Amino acid sequence: MDIAFLITAAAILAGAAGAMAARNVVHCALCGVVSFAGLAVAFLQLRAEFVGFAQLLVYVGAVAILIVVALLLTRNFEAMHEALAFRPWTLGLAIALLVSGAVVSAILGSGLTGRAPSSAPVPAVKEIGDLLMTRYVVALEVVGVLLTVALIGAALVALREDGPAQRAKPGERGPVEGRPED
Template sequence: MFSGLGGFLSDGHNWWFLLFAIGAIGGAIYMINFTKVVHMVLSVAFTFISLAGLYVLLEAEFVGFVQILIYAGAISILMIFGIMMTNHRGEEASKKRPVYHVLLTIGSLGLFFILFYAIQNTSFPPGTFEAGEDNTLEIGKLLYSQHVIAFEIMSVLLTVAFIGAIVIAKREED
């Protein structure tokens, strides 16, 4: 069962993968369990940054940097502005639920060991991945040639959503 674990842990990329994966999972779990919205936003930003690290490890640098710029940066700041514009009060949970935490821990560990067992006993076919010379250049060529209409429609949709958010915020203010 643990036969491939020694080989897995001997590579430095796998250590970085474990670090980023644990960071992404931990940030997501903390986001669900926190009660204050600001703490939730910080844990979501940490999750997004960990996911960007995973993308960089997969040699998808463009997606990783866009993940940091768009999700970790812009959306987290937008969420914080939304918190600041509303009258949100962080309400602490009045009572602790120890049974809930015990069941959550048992379920999480059970899922981890099921997935670990399934991955250890699966034989993956050998294959090689040939990345392009410049991923960002290829994405740019595709984005501005074949997918230019979808790109422009998305920009109009985001502009309309931004204007709608401003109108809703102004209406609540009155």
């Protein structure tokens, strides 16, 4: 087992554990970023260059930012010290341990352990693009529609509840986004 994999795996797992265990919710988000970035490195180690960079761009650049903005908009940075007493938390932990333990034992028991990586070269971006425009073109279009719908839907859902009546007239300074009136 090479050292690069060990470091990456340690970063991914430590980041994930931090994200799930930290009391401060912003720390949760930042630890999550460590995990996401570590996964991007893992993708690079598996020679999926394009996916690794896409992972970094989407998760660190967009999802993480979305999460921290949502944290700040919901005033979570004040209510930082939530106790970990949701449901019997030992039960949740036990279920998670059981699931991952079962999966790990299944992996180790299967015939997959000895398989070596194929020696195929790093896929060129051009190949990915060609496939996206030929074989996967329907999926690509559907994802495009989905993203557009998600964008509009998210904007609509997060708009103030009292609707457009209270929105500032054009020319005036708009309402501070998403901040509830106090």
